[in-house]
Amino acid sequence: MTGIEIFSLSGKCAVITGAGGAIGSTIAQALSAAGAKVFLQDFNQVGLTAISNVISTSGGQSWEYICDLSDISSIEPFIATAAEKMGGIDILINCAGINRRKPIDEVTPEDFDAIVAVNMKAVFFASQAVHPHMKLRGGGAIVNISSITARYSFAMGSVYAATKAAISAMARSFSREWVSDGIRVNSIEPGYVKTEFTRPVWGDPQRAEWFKRFVPMGRLAEPEELIGAVLYLASDASSYVTGQTIVIDGGLTAGGDFDK
Numbered sequence: 307m308t309g310i311e312i313f314s315l316s317g318k319c320a321v322i323t324g325a326g327g328a329i330g331s332t333i334a335q336a337l338s339a340a341g342a343k344v345f346l347q348d349f350n351q352v353g354l355t356a357i358s359n360v361i362s363t364s365g366g367q368s369w370e371y372i373c374d375l376s377d378i379s380s381i382e383p384f385i386a387t388a389a390e391k392m393g394g395i396d397i398l399i400n401c402a403g404i405n406r407r408k409p410i411d412e413v414t415p416e417d418f419d420a421i422v423a424v425n426m427k428a429v430f431f432a433s434q435a436v437h438p439h440m441k442l443r444g445g446g447a448i449v450n451i452s453s454i455t456a457r458y459s460f461a462m463g464s465v466y467a468a469t470k471a472a473i474s475a476m477a478r479s480f481s482r483e484w485v486s487d488g489i490r491v492n493s494i495e496p497g498y499v500k501t502e503f504t505r506p507v508w509g510d511p512q513r514a515e516w517f518k519r520f521v522p523m524g525r526l527a528e529p530e531e532l533i534g535a536v537l538y539l540a541s542d543a544s545s546y547v548t549g550q551t552i553v554i555d556g557g558l559t560a561g562g563d564f565d566k
């Protein structure tokens with residue numbers, strides 16, 4: 307294959323966590339449009355039903371699954387059901403995530419555990435749970451939706467940043483261990499994406515100015531601007547890429563400008 311077909315996901319079976327959210331639903335729609343069957347997980351029924359309707363209207367095949375990823379015992383049955391319904395698993399997109407913006411001094415042990423449970427522990431154990439299913443298929447692709455905060459810090463996001471750095475690191479360590487099973491594991495670190503998740507930042511006129519001033523492209527990303535990287539990492543287009551991170555940040559981490 308040398309043409310655009312290297313991005314095709316025809317015949318592939320994909321699991322997307324947090325598929326009812328802004329980025330997860332956009333990714334689910336893109337994977338489906340590329341030909342994959344999609345298994346949509348979230349604990350938000352409204353969001354799941356909305357994306358599931360969009361996919362079936364466009365002729366795609368999808369399943370909805372409700373569970374709380376912070377309950378670790380829910381992960382094994384979730385992945386087993388996905389494999390059973392779709393007939394296997396080739397792709398896992400770890401997209402569910404939460405944040406609680408607080409100064410370090412106000413973070414409670416409960417805040418810490420809640421963020422770690424979804425953003426980090428669930429990513430580890432969902433990946434562990436798909437491993438035997440991907441091995442059965444002779445390989446697979448895992449994409450962790452990390453964050454620019456893994457490498458570029460903002461105040462009020464200490465625990466969140468730590469979990470995102472952890473899942474970028476996990477992509478590297480998992481890739482090393484599972485390369486012989488044909489499983490590629492990579493991460494994407496988006497800068498700020500315009501979703502409800504980040505409304506506390508862009509919805510505040512003073513904070514919104516920051517994007518104009520410090521992000522070279524002068525704006526937040528739209529969820530659709532992550533699709534290209536996800537399709538690349540999930541498909542044969544990236545068959546020689548594993549343990550890597552793609553940063554999608556409008557140029558933020560490339561450097562500064564003395565005149566701004």
Ligand SMILES: NC(=O)c1ccc[n+]([C@@H]2O[C@H](COP(=O)([O-])OP(=O)(O)OC[C@H]3O[C@@H](n4cnc5c(N)ncnc54)[C@H](O)[C@@H]3O)[C@@H](O)[C@H]2O)c1
Nearest residue numbers: 324326327328329349374375376402403453498499501503
């Ligand atoms: N929006 C951004 O600017 C941005 C930037 C970088 C990375 N990210 C990451 O992208 C991912 C999606 O973010 P988004 O902006 O679409 O946010 P979102 O809130 O719209 O989506 C997150 C989804 O995860 C689900 N979820 C949360 N906790 C869960 C749990 N315990 N069990 C099951 N599902 C759960 C939510 O219901 C939601 O549908 C997150 O991992 C986030 O950290 C977002």
